[in-house]
Amino acid sequence: MNRIDRTFSKLRKKQESALIPFITTGDPDLVTTEALILEMDRQGADIIELGLPFSDPLADGPTIQAASQRALRNHVNALDLFHVISSARHKTDIPIVLMGYYNPVLQYGLDRFAEDAAAAGIDGTIIPDLPLEEAGSWMKAARRCGVANIFLVAPNTPEGRIRKIARATAGFLYYVSVTGITGARQEIPPELSEGLQSVRKMTKKPVAVGFGISRKEQVSMLSGAADGIIVGSAIVKIIEAGTEETENGLKASPELVDRVGRFVRELKDATL
Amino acid sequence: MPNPDTETKTAFRLPPVAEKCVVRTKSGPDRKGHFGYFGGKFVPEILMPAITELEAEYRKARKDRSFKEELREILRSYVGRPTSLYEARRLGERLGGIRVFLKREDLTHTGAHKINNTIGQVLLAKRMGKTRIIAETGAGQHGVATATAAALMDLECEIYMGRKDTVRQSMNVFRMELAGAKVIPVDSGTRTLKDAINEAIRDWVTNVHNTHYVIGSVVGPHPYPVMVRDFQSVIGKEARSQLKKITGGLPDLIIACVGGGSNAMGIFYPFVRDQGVGMVGVEAAGEGVDTDHHSATLSVGRPGVLHGTMSYLLQDRWGQIKGAHSVAPGLDYPGVGPEHSALKESGRVKYVAVDDEQALAGFKLLCETEGIIPALESAHAVAYLAEAAEILPKDSAVLVNLSGRGDKDVETVAEIFRERGGK
Ligand SMILES: Cc1ncc(COP(=O)(O)O)c(C=O)c1O
Numbered sequence: 008m009n010r011i012d013r014t015f016s017k018l019r020k021k022q023e024s025a026l027i028p029f030i031t032t033g034d035p036d037l038v039t040t041e042a043l044i045l046e047m048d049r050q051g052a053d054i055i056e057l058g059l060p061f062s063d064p065l066a067d068g069p070t071i072q073a074a075s076q077r078a079l080r081n082h083v084n085a086l087d088l089f090h091v092i093s094s095a096r097h098k099t100d101i102p103i104v105l106m107g108y109y110n111p112v113l114q115y116g117l118d119r120f121a122e123d124a125a126a127a128g129i130d131g132t133i134i135p136d137l138p139l140e141e142a143g144s145w146m147k148a149a150r151r152c153g154v155a156n157i158f159l160v161a162p163n164t165p166e167g168r169i170r171k172i173a174r175a176t177a178g179f180l181y182y183v184s185v186t187g188i189t190g191a192r193q194e195i196p197p198e199l200s201e202g203l204q205s206v207r208k209m210t211k212k213p214v215a216v217g218f219g220i221s222r223k224e225q226v227s228m229l230s231g232a233a234d235g236i237i238v239g240s241a242i243v244k245i246i247e248a249g250t251e252e253t254e255n256g257l258k259a260s261p262e263l264v265d266r267v268g269r270f271v272r273e274l275k276d277a278t279l
Numbered sequence: 280m281p282n283p284d285t286e287t288k289t290a291f292r293l294p295p296v297a298e299k300c301v302v303r304t305k306s307g308p309d310r311k312g313h314f315g316y317f318g319g320k321f322v323p324e325i326l327m328p329a330i331t332e333l334e335a336e337y338r339k340a341r342k343d344r345s346f347k348e349e350l351r352e353i354l355r356s357y358v359g360r361p362t363s364l365y366e367a368r369r370l371g372e373r374l375g376g377i378r379v380f381l382k383r384e385d386l387t388h389t390g391a392h393k394i395n396n397t398i399g400q401v402l403l404a405k406r407m408g409k410t411r412i413i414a415e416t417g418a419g420q421h422g423v424a425t426a427t428a429a430a431l432m433d434l435e436c437e438i439y440m441g442r443k444d445t446v447r448q449s450m451n452v453f454r455m456e457l458a459g460a461k462v463i464p465v466d467s468g469t470r471t472l473k474d475a476i477n478e479a480i481r482d483w484v485t486n487v488h489n490t491h492y493v494i495g496s497v498v499g500p501h502p503y504p505v506m507v508r509d510f511q512s513v514i515g516k517e518a519r520s521q522l523k524k525i526t527g528g529l530p531d532l533i534i535a536c537v538g539g540g541s542n543a544m545g546i547f548y549p550f551v552r553d554q555g556v557g558m559v560g561v562e563a564a565g566e567g568v569d570t571d572h573h574s575a576t577l578s579v580g581r582p583g584v585l586h587g588t589m590s591y592l593l594q595d596r597w598g599q600i601k602g603a604h605s606v607a608p609g610l611d612y613p614g615v616g617p618e619h620s621a622l623k624e625s626g627r628v629k630y631v632a633v634d635d636e637q638a639l640a641g642f643k644l645l646c647e648t649e650g651i652i653p654a655l656e657s658a659h660a661v662a663y664l665a666e667a668a669e670i671l672p673k674d675s676a677v678l679v680n681l682s683g684r685g686d687k688d689v690e691t692v693a694e695i696f697r698e699r700g701g702k
Contacts, residue, residue, distance in 0.1 A: 066323045079599065115598070140319070164328070
C-alpha cells in the first residue's frame with residue numbers, strides 16, 4: 008500500500024477529509040519549498056501537492072501562472088523537484104503528489120521520470136493535460152515504479168466516462184469543482200455537493216475536490232462531501248504576498264513559512 | 280498507384296531537399312486523431328466533451344449537402360473564390376526560365392488564406408448552436424478573418440492577442456474592432472501568439488457551454504488539425520484543376536511557408552498521393568537557426584506536447600517552451616501542426632528554413648518583378664523559390680502558395696529599409 012492509500016484509509020476510519028495544500032516547487036526558491044513542505048505537514052496537511060513549473064500552464068489561472076513564472080526565473084526543473092523531495096523525505100512521511108504538465112515529463116523520459124520520482128519519494132502524479140486516451144505509456148511507466156497516476160474528472164464529464172476514468176485512476180480521483188481554470192473563487196458552485204455525491208456513488212476510490220476552494224468556510228462545508236480537499240491558489244497567494252523582489256532576485260520574507268503554516272492549520276481544523 | 284502525370288517525368292530531378300519522396304498509402308489521422316506518433320488530444324478533461332462534440336458535428340457537417348453548399352456559396356460570393364492561379368512570367372524568367380504559378384490567396388477578402396478556415400468554423404459553430412466565438416491571433420490576420428466571419432454570421436466575438444503583438448500590429452486590432460470584435464491583450468508569458476493561445480484555451484475551458492474556439496492553424500487537439508486542413512484544402516484543389524488546365528499536368532514542386540502550417544497543408548494535401556510532386560515547407564529561420572531568434576520548429580525542434588497536440592516544438596532540454604521569432608509575425612510560433620511532423624518523418628515533405636534577410640529579398644523580388652506585395656510570411660516561400668530555382672531544370676512547373684498580401688507589412692518593411700538607408 009502506498010502512502011496515499013494509507014492516508015485515506017486512516018482518515019476514512021476517523022471519518023475525516025484529507026486536506027491537500029498545493030504549492031509550486033521553487034516559488035520563490037527551493038529552500039522555502041522544503042521548509043513549506045515540512046511546516047504544512049506539522050500544521051496538519053494530509054497530502055501535499057507540489058507543482059512542477061511549466062512555461063505554458065493552460066489549465067491554471069493567473070495566481071498559479073505567476074507562481075510558475077517565479078519558479079522558472081530560478082530555472083527550476085524536474086531534478087530540482089526530486090532533490091527537494093528526497094531531502095524532505097528524511098524528515099517527513101507525508102504523501103507527496105506531483106502536479107505537472109505533460110511535456111516536461113515527456114522530455115525527461117517517461118521511464119526515467121517514473122523511476123526518479125519514485126526514488127525521490129513521490130507517491131503520485133496529476134497531469135492535467137494527459138487525459139485517459141493519451142495516458143497509456145505514462146500509466147505503464149508509473150505503475151511499474153509504484154507511482155499512482157491520478158486522473159481528473161469535471162462537472163461536465165459524462166457518467167460513463169467518469170466510471171472509466173475512476174477505474175484507471177490510482178490514489179484518488181480528482182474532482183474539478185468548476186468548469187474553469189484554477190484560481191481562488193468567492194463562491195463555490197451550489198451544484199458541487201450534488202456532483203460530488205454522484206461521483207462518489209460511482210467509485211469506491213477516494214474522491215478529492217479542487218479548483219477554486221480558498222476559505223475555511225468552504226472547506227468545512229465540503230468536508231463531509233469529499234474524501235480530500237485541495238487548496239491551491241489561496242496558499243500560493245500567501246507565498247506571493249510574502250515574496251520580495253531584491254537585487255539578487257526573489258526572496259521569501261522571514262514570516263512566509265509561518266503564515267502559510269497558520270493558514271494550513273485553519274483549513275485543517277475546518278475539516279474536523 | 281502510379282500516377283500517369285508523373286510517369287513521363289522520370290528524367291526530372293527534384294531539388295535535393297525534396298528528393299526523398301515517399302508516398303503515404305494512408306492519409307489522415309487514426310480515430311484518436313494521431314498521425315503516427317503525432318497529434319492526439321492532450322487537453323484538460325473539461326474540454327473532452329467539447330472536442331468530442333466538435334468532432335461528431337464536424338463529421339456530420341462534412342457529409343451534409345446544405346452545409347457544404349452554404350460554405351461554397353460564401354466562399355464564392357463573399358471570400359472571392361476561386362482565387363486565381365497566376366503564372367508569374369517575369370519572375371520565372373528572372374529565375375532562369377522556370378514556370379512559376381502563384382496561388383493568389385492574397386486576393387481573398389481580408390487578404391490571406393486564413394478566411395477559408397474561419398468561415399468554415401464559424402459556420403460550424405453556428406450550426407452547433409454556439410453563440411460566442413473566440414480566437415487567438417498573432418499577426419492579427421486570423422483575428423481579422425475570425426472577426427469578419429463572426430460579423431457575417433452575427434455571433435459575439437472575442438480575440439486574444441499578445442500585448443506585444445497588439446502594439447506591433449495595431450492596425451489589425453482596429454480592423455477587428457471595426458468588425459465588432461473585442462480584442463483582449465494578453466500579458467502572460469512571452470505576450471505573443473503562444474500565450475494568446477493559452478489564454479483562449481483558458482477562456483474555452485470556462486465558457487465551453489456557449490463558446491466555440493476558432494483555432495487559426497492546423498494545430499491544437501484533434502479534430503482541429505484535420506478540420507482546418509480540410510477547410511484550407513480548397514486552395515490545393517483549385518490549384519490542381521487550374522494548373523491542369525494551363526499545363527495539362529501536375530506541378531513538379533509545391534512551395535508554401537509554414538507557421539502553424541495551415542496554408543501549406545491546404546495546398547499540399549490534395550497532392551500528397553501524387554508521387555513526383557515535390558513539396559517543400561518553408562519555416563522562418565529568423566536571425567538564424569543557430570541563434571535563439573527563429574521559428575524553425577521542424578528544422579531544429581524536438582517532438583513534444585503543446586496546446587493539445589504532439590508535434591515538433593521549440594523547447595529547452597527540460598521541456599519548457601521557447602519563444603519564437605520571425606520578421607513575419609504570422610510565422611512566429613514555437614509549434615507546428617502534427618500532420619507536418621508526420622510528413623517530415625515520412626519524408627514526403629521537406630522542410631527548410633529561410634531567414635529574415637532572405638525573406639526580405641523575396642519580398643522585394645516579387646514586388647519588383649510582378650508588382651505584387653506579398654505578406655512577409657509568403658515572402659519566405661518566394662525566397663526559397665529563388666534558392667530552389669538554381670537547381671531546378673528549365674521549364675519546371677513550380678506552384679507557390681501566396682498565402683497573403685503584404686499591406687499589413689509595408690510599414691515594417693519600410694522601417695527596415697529606412698534604417699538601412701533606403702535599401
Ligand atoms: C499571410 C499568412 N501566411 C501564413 C501564415 C502562417 O500560418 P499557417 O502556417 O497556418 O499558414 C499567416 C499567419 O498569420 C499569414 O497571415
